[in-house]
Amino acid sequence: MRQKKIELPREIHTGPGVIKKVGDICKNLRFKGKATIVTGPKTIKIAGKKVAESLKDKNFDVNIIKVKKATKDVVEKVKNKLEGTSIALGVGGGKVIDVVKMASKYANVHFISVPTAATHDGIASPRASIKNDKGSVSLPAHAPIAVIADTDIIRKAPYRFLAAGCGDVISNYTAVLDWKLAHRLLYERYSESSAALSLMSAKMVIKSADSIKKGLEESARIVVKALISSGIAMSIAGSSRPASGSEHKFSHALDIVAPKPALHGEQCGVGTIMMMYLHGKDWKFIRDTLKKINAPTNAYELGIDPEYIIEALTMAHKIRKERYTILGDRGLTRAAAKRLAEVTGVI
Ligand SMILES: NC(=O)C1=CN([C@@H]2O[C@H](COP(=O)(O)OP(=O)(O)OC[C@H]3O[C@@H](n4cnc5c(N)ncnc54)[C@H](OP(=O)(O)O)[C@@H]3O)[C@@H](O)[C@H]2O)C=CC1
Ligand SMILES: O=C(CO)COP(=O)(O)O
Ligand SMILES: [Zn+2]
Known part of the structure; x- marks a missing residue:
């Protein structure tokens, strides 16, 4: 054993x-x-x-x-x-x-x-x-x-920070989809309990999206609770797999290429919209939830030039290479990256 x-x-x-x-x-x-x-x-x-x-x-x-x-x-x-x-x-x-x-x-x-x-x-x-x-x-x-x-x-703290935290935890949706994919394709070790807790953390925020507002103690409490339980999901997995997948690779790539990156959680939220599309899942639901929270859903709101979004998408697969995701080993071509960002309204 x-x-x-x-x-x-x-x-x-x-x-x-x-x-x-x-x-x-x-x-x-x-x-x-x-x-x-x-x-x-x-x-x-x-x-x-x-x-x-x-x-x-x-x-x-x-x-x-x-x-x-x-x-x-x-x-x-x-x-x-x-x-x-x-x-x-x-x-x-x-x-x-x-x-x-x-x-x-x-x-x-x-x-x-x-x-x-x-x-x-x-x-x-x-x-x-x-x-x-x-x-x-x-x-x-x-x-x-x-x-x-x-x-x-x-x-x-500035409301933008709380919205970023929501983006970081909502990104668990695509992180878990990527993890399951790697389990099916590569037989990577997968934990049902960790994945369930990770998704539950994201759902805690999604369920309360309408009541997450600036300055409210209740809103801060909901988000903090979700972030802590997402961290515990990582503890159970023994890695950040349940909370970091293709959308995080995109955010890490933006940190490299963008002259002035946005907050980590903001970038992860936008990445989740696009990676949900690649997984063939309900990306509009993620976008609409982020909108309700007033988190960024596109390049303009991130304050990042569309060109950097495309560049980050094409290089994201090279980051944390050991972590297999929907981006595969070859990643996106420039044309596919541009189309993905356009179709999802990110650029
Ligand atoms: N280990 C893990 O599992 C994870 C790690 N991360 C990492 O965390 C980092 C992102 O964290 P994030 O907090 O977004 O970024 P930073 O830690 O860079 O903080 C951003 C800015 O906010 C300021 N700040 C913090 N609290 C307040 C406040 N109450 N009021 C006003 N300003 C404040 C900070 O001040 P100051 O200048 O004083 O620091 C800093 O200037 C990334 O490096 C990311 O990779 C993200 C998710 C999971
Ligand atoms: O940000 C994280 C989880 O939200 C951790 O990300 P990485 O493991 O990709 O550094
Ligand atoms: Zn993160």
Whole structure:
């Protein structure tokens, strides 16, 4: 019998004002001494300082590291600064959380995920997307020991962020279709329970699409819940397969070719419309749901020139090559890419 390990967060704290409890939560988890906060230039003001205060109140010796990028070098630098730390905390968006996830794994310390925006499903996942000179790689990291998601902070973030999170989780539709395809064609290992949870996470958002609105705590809570359960689907799979397929390849390709890429989740949402079309599924349903949420559904709304959309479509199959998808091994011709984007109204 094949052995399997599933790593999950031990505690999940959500709700308005929960950030004030960070110190308490760390103490209850039996951390003490030095706590290192990894945060970003904006998020330090939004949440980093509050986390520091809460930790200091509980007698932690607090060290703050600001990061701007999620690259291998940055991960290495942060890892070196984690020496002697009892607990690392990632306070910010997806990049910050990915950096602390990898650095803490290398430094052999636990980390806590403190998202400041509901933009991505890496909040609770055991994977990290790290940039390199060829784009990015998906690396095995470890799951956070705790997730502390303050829905008051998240609801006050620009609405665009919440809509991006919806795009990232809705993309599970095509990710699972691609996974099933790879299972049928290549007999790739497939988990029914992981795929079911991944789809359920997407459906949680789709079902509530009409009530996902700017500034509402309830909306932030729905999206955070869906993103966390999508991360747990990745934990069960032991990879990002249930949450990253052809639509993510398209988004990763855009990150390489577009001079000013949009948010990860926004790009994944648009990618999902097009990949649903390639799968012969109801792509209009995805487009209409994204529209209801006020997430981008075309190049113009992404702020990306149509030429880059076509280029990203033609090179997407070369990204994460080990992950077989509807794009196949040869990918799309330029003519097919142009037609796909036109037919689905993306350009
Ligand atoms: N590991 C995984 O499983 C997954 C990883 N990802 C990765 O996550 C990244 C995308 O994350 P995303 O959050 O979209 O992008 P970023 O982490 O780049 O954040 C985007 C910007 O938003 C700012 N920000 C964050 N919170 C707030 C707030 N409350 N108010 C105002 N500004 C805020 C950040 O500030 P600051 O400048 O301070 O950082 C940053 O400038 C990608 O690299 C993607 O590959 C995505 C999905 C899953
Ligand atoms: O973004 C992800 C899941 O939403 C993870 O993507 P990758 O595994 O392709 O880096
Ligand atoms: Zn994603």
